[in-house]
Amino acid sequence: MHSTVKRAKQIALASLSLMLFCTANTLWANDDIDPRETKLNELRQTIEQLKSELDGVKGNRDALLKALEESESKIGQLNKKAKELEAKIDNNQAQLLELKREKEALASVKKQQQRQVAEQVNTAYRLGQQSHLKLILNQRDASLVARNLKYFDYVAAARAEQIAAANHTLERIEKIEPEIAAEQRNLVSNSTSLRAQQKALRAQYKERQSTLKKLQATIITKDQQLKASEKNQKRLQHLIERVVRVSGDLENPVKAQNINSLKGRLPWPTKGPIRHSYNSQRISGKVRWQGMVIGAPSDSPVKAIHHGRVVFSDYLRGHGLLVIVDHGHSMLSLYAHNKTLYKALGEWVNAGEVIAAVGNTGGQTQAGLYFELRYKGNPTNPHRWLKKSA
Numbered sequence: 001m002h003s004t005v006k007r008a009k010q011i012a013l014a015s016l017s018l019m020l021f022c023t024a025n026t027l028w029a030n031d032d033i034d035p036r037e038t039k040l041n042e043l044r045q046t047i048e049q050l051k052s053e054l055d056g057v058k059g060n061r062d063a064l065l066k067a068l069e070e071s072e073s074k075i076g077q078l079n080k081k082a083k084e085l086e087a088k089i090d091n092n093q094a095q096l097l098e099l100k101r102e103k104e105a106l107a108s109v110k111k112q113q114q115r116q117v118a119e120q121v122n123t124a125y126r127l128g129q130q131s132h133l134k135l136i137l138n139q140r141d142a143s144l145v146a147r148n149l150k151y152f153d154y155v156a157a158a159r160a161e162q163i164a165a166a167n168h169t170l171e172r173i174e175k176i177e178p179e180i181a182a183e184q185r186n187l188v189s190n191s192t193s194l195r196a197q198q199k200a201l202r203a204q205y206k207e208r209q210s211t212l213k214k215l216q217a218t219i220i221t222k223d224q225q226l227k228a229s230e231k232n233q234k235r236l237q238h239l240i241e242r243v244v245r246v247s248g249d250l251e252n253p254v255k256a257q258n259i260n261s262l263k264g265r266l267p268w269p270t271k272g273p274i275r276h277s278y279n280s281q282r283i284s285g286k287v288r289w290q291g292m293v294i295g296a297p298s299d300s301p302v303k304a305i306h307h308g309r310v311v312f313s314d315y316l317r318g319h320g321l322l323v324i325v326d327h328g329h330s331m332l333s334l335y336a337h338n339k340t341l342y343k344a345l346g347e348w349v350n351a352g353e354v355i356a357a358v359g360n361t362g363g364q365t366q367a368g369l370y371f372e373l374r375y376k377g378n379p380t381n382p383h384r385w386l387k388k389s390a
Contacts, residue, residue, distance in 0.1 A: 040346045043246045043311060047345075050242050064215045065317055065363075071208040072361040073315045078201045079340040079357070085194040092187040099180045106172060215363060226283050232318025233290070239316060240324075240332070244377045247311050247326055256307035259327045266305045266385050267351060269335055270358055270369050272296035278381045290379035291334065291372030298367035302335050302356040304349040305386070313341050319370065320361025325349060332377075336370035337362050 218224075259266070276282070276293040304325055311332070312324035319336040323343060326332055339359025349355055360367045373382045 039247060043243065044345060046242050046246050047239075047312060047314065050239060064211055064218065068208065068211045068215060068363055069315050069317060071204055071211055072320060075201060075204045075208065076315075076321050076338070076340050076359075076361065078197055078204060080342065082194060082197045082201065083340065085190050085197060088190045089187060089194065092183055092190060096180065096183045096187065099176055099183060103176050103180070106176070212363060212365075222283060226286055228318075229283055229287050233287070235316065235318055236334075239312065240374055240377055243311050243324060243326075243332070256328070258329055259306045259308075259331050260329055262306065263385050265387060267303065268294075268386050269305055269333075269371050270294055270296040270300050270302050272300070272368070275368055278379075278383060291370055292382050294369045294371060296358045296367070296369050298339060298357075298359055300358040300369075301354045302338060302358055302369055304351060304353050304355050305333050306331075306351045308333070308349060310343045310345055310347045310349060310355070313343055313345050313347075315361070318362055320364065321356065321359065323355050325355070330376045332374040334370075334372040334374065336372070337364050337368060339367075 272295045274292055275295040276289050278290070278292050279288050281287075282289050302323070306325075306327045308325040308327035310323060311326045312322060314322065316322045316336075321336075321338040321341050323335045323338065323341060324332055325335075335356055337359055338356035338361060340357040341355075342357070343349060343355045358367055358369050371382055373380050373385055
C-alpha cells in the first residue's frame with residue numbers, strides 16, 4: 001500500500017515537471033517570435049482575405065475585370081523577369097569583356113616575362129662558369145669577394161622569382177579560356193530566356209488589349225463611369241482600413257527621421273507633368289481625385305518618398321499593380337497603375353529607392369503614376385508634402 005502511494009507521488013511529480021518544462025519551452029519559444037513578423041503574417045492573411053472578398057466574380061464586367069487583372073499581373077511578372085535577365089546579360093557582357101582584356105594583358109605580360117627569363121638564364125649561364133669557390137680563390141680582397149657572392153645570390157633569387165611569375169601567368173592563361181567559354185554560354189542562355197520572356201509579353205499585351213476593349217464597351221454613360229469609379233474608391237478605402245487596423249505603426253528597426261518633420265521637403269515619386277491634381281473634379285464633378293496623377297512615361301522609375309515598410313504590393317482592381325508604404329507616424333504613401341513591382345510585402349525601403357515602374361495597369365489607356373498620401377487613413381494633399389518642384 002505504502003509503495004503504491006509512493007509510486008503515485010512519483011508519477012504526479014514527474015507529470016508536473018513535464019508540464020512545467022513544456023510551459024517554459026513555450027514561453028521561451030514565444031520570446032523568440034518577432035512581433036513585427038507576427039503582425040506581418042496577420043497583415044498578409046488579411047489582405048488575401050480582403051482581395052478574395054473584393055474580387056469575387058459576379059457578372060460579365062466582373063469576369064472581364066478578373067481577366068484584366070490576371071493579364072496585367074502576368075505582364076508585371078514577365079516585365080520583372082525580363083529586367084532581371086537584361087541585368088544578367090549586361091553583367092555577362094561586362095564579365096566577358098573584362099576576361100578578354102585580361103587575356104590580352106596576360107599575353108603581353110607573357111612575352112615580357114619570356115624575355116626576362118631568357119635574360120636570367122643567359123646571366124645564370126655566364127655566372128655558372130664561375131663557382132662560389134672560384135670567386136673566393138680568385139679574389140684577394142675580402143670585401144670584393146663578399147660583394148660578388150651577394151650579387152651571385154641576388155641574381156639567383158631574381159631568376160627564381162621571374163620563373164615563378166612566368167609560371168603563374170601561364171597557369172592563369174590556361175584557366176581564363178574555360179572562364180571565357182562559360183561566360184559566353186551564360187550569355188547565350190540568358191539571351192534565349194529573354195527572347196522567350198519578350199515573346200510571352202507580346203502575347204499578354206495582345207490579350208490585355210482585347211480584354212480592355214470589351215471592358216470599355218461595358219461602360220457607355222457617365223453614370224456607369226461614376227459607379228465604377230466609386231466602386232474603385234470604396235475598394236481602396238476597405239484596403240486602407242484593414243492595413244491601418246492590422247499593421248498600425250510597424251516598429252521601425254532603423255532610426256529614421258519623422259516624416260512629419262519633412263512636410264514640404266519630400267522627394268517626388270517620379271518625374272512628369274501633373275495630369276490631375278488633388279481634389280480636382282473627376283467625372284462630371286461628382287467625384288474628386290484623392291491623390292494626384294503624374295504623367296510619367298511607361299517604365300519610368302517609381303521611388304519611395306521616405307523610409308518605410310511595404311504593407312501592400314499586389315494587384316488591386318481599379319488601381320492595377322499597387323504599392324503601399326507605411327512610413328510610421330500614421331502616414332502611408334500609395335503608388336498605383338504600375339507596370340512592374342520591385343518590392344514585396346514586408347520589405348523595408350529608403351527614400352529615393354526604386355520600388356516600381358510606371359505603367360497603365362488597372363485598365364488605364366495612358367501611362368502615368370497615381371500617387372496618394374494618407375494620414376491616419378484619410379487622404380491628404382500631396383502637394384503640401386512634396387518639394388515645390390519634381
